[in-house]
Amino acid sequence: MLAVINRSSLSAVGVDAAERFQADAATLSMFAVVQLAVYGGMQIPVGLLLDRYGSRPIMTIGMLLMAVGQLTMALSPSVGVAIVARMLLGAGDAAIFPAVLRLIATWFPAQRGPVMSQLTGLVGQAGQLLALAPLAALLHATSWQIAFGSIAGLCVLFAILVFAVIRNHPPQVDADVTVDTDTGAIRVVRSAVDTGVGVRAAWAHPGTRLAFWSHFTTMFSGTAFILLWGMPFLTAGEGLSLADASIVTSVFVFASMAFGPIVGDLSRRIPHLRSRALVLPAIAAQALVWAVVLAWPGAAPIGVVIALAIAMALGGPASMIAFDHARTHNPARRLSTATGITNAGGFLASLILIFAIGVALDVQGAGTPSTYSLDAFRIALLVQFPLWALGAAFIVVERRRTRVHIGMDPPRPPRPRRPRR
Numbered sequence: 001m002l003a004v005i006n007r008s009s010l011s012a013v014g015v016d017a018a019e020r021f022q023a024d025a026a027t028l029s030m031f032a033v034v035q036l037a038v039y040g041g042m043q044i045p046v047g048l049l050l051d052r053y054g055s056r057p058i059m060t061i062g063m064l065l066m067a068v069g070q071l072t073m074a075l076s077p078s079v080g081v082a083i084v085a086r087m088l089l090g091a092g093d094a095a096i097f098p099a100v101l102r103l104i105a106t107w108f109p110a111q112r113g114p115v116m117s118q119l120t121g122l123v124g125q126a127g128q129l130l131a132l133a134p135l136a137a138l139l140h141a142t143s144w145q146i147a148f149g150s151i152a153g154l155c156v157l158f159a160i161l162v163f164a165v166i167r168n169h170p171p172q173v174d175a176d177v178t179v180d181t182d183t184g185a186i187r188v189v190r191s192a193v194d195t196g197v198g199v200r201a202a203w204a205h206p207g208t209r210l211a212f213w214s215h216f217t218t219m220f221s222g223t224a225f226i227l228l229w230g231m232p233f234l235t236a237g238e239g240l241s242l243a244d245a246s247i248v249t250s251v252f253v254f255a256s257m258a259f260g261p262i263v264g265d266l267s268r269r270i271p272h273l274r275s276r277a278l279v280l281p282a283i284a285a286q287a288l289v290w291a292v293v294l295a296w297p298g299a300a301p302i303g304v305v306i307a308l309a310i311a312m313a314l315g316g317p318a319s320m321i322a323f324d325h326a327r328t329h330n331p332a333r334r335l336s337t338a339t340g341i342t343n344a345g346g347f348l349a350s351l352i353l354i355f356a357i358g359v360a361l362d363v364q365g366a367g368t369p370s371t372y373s374l375d376a377f378r379i380a381l382l383v384q385f386p387l388w389a390l391g392a393a394f395i396v397v398e399r400r401r402t403r404v405h406i407g408m409d410p411p412r413p414p415r416p417r418r419p420r421r
Contacts, residue, residue, distance in 0.1 A: 002154060032224075032354045111268070119260065126257070205330060205405070237299075361376055
């Protein structure tokens, strides 16, 4: 939850940040882009370190990095220092979620993994609620320094709590293990840091590539919306009041929390139909409702905007299915490495989208809060659709390859060679 607060801490105060640093849209988007770029780039190194040292020390270091990042953000006098602060936040945030997924694998039976992952995401989503209206209210009631300094203090407290409370594995075992409750098999989850073999072996399996593209395609719209561009679009674009816009973003968070356990249980029940029955429909729903909103003559009614929030909320729980793919198709020794590759996918797509929206606004001459307009946002937000098309195509391809790889579908017969003339 605290990691999500840190990740989303600019979501409700983006306009304040633009005014504080005199930043245009492209510069403002850079705050989120560099944060997500570091987050995504750190996923594989973090996965390898988790495979070597376990969750407890990596999570503790991650909390301390986020504390330093928020304190730097609180005191930053310029855009350059603020960008360094966001990079520190991204590095610290990168350690938390993969470490929590590892704790699920080592502390809980494998069959409970999908539901436990969704419940973890559900709890984390509450951090977005705290990063919206409460943080903005604290900022406006006090100061920039106090608001972001308070989050830094929370990170120090939780670094201490993580180190004191969290353990890598249950006390009755000597190493990180995962247990299959159907067979009773106990597998050790630990390996030496082997970047070459570990990363190549994980990516070589089509199931890991399916996980990567599933995460890439499902979550970028909601992430870009909630991290940076949602509030400006709703207020300056759609003309909603700050209170109504906060309601829409809250609906997004609550809907994500509500969908999580449902999607997790369905993922557990239909493991071989996850992509077709859950992932691809979630992508289609987001694209369809966004098309309606962007094509609406004038500002869309509040009911349609709320429907958009609900459609985007499907993306978070659907993206968690990607980690089910990674866990299912990789041996325990590559668990965190495959998880890191998967997690990088969604945040790579998110940073591409966030930056592309900022550039598209600037190109139209609508790069500052005073020049934001609905028409400019409509054009800028169209950049989502090529990303959906690209990701969905790779999901279909890698799903087919995965099913062939594990023997569920027969391989396609080779094409007959044309006779030479």
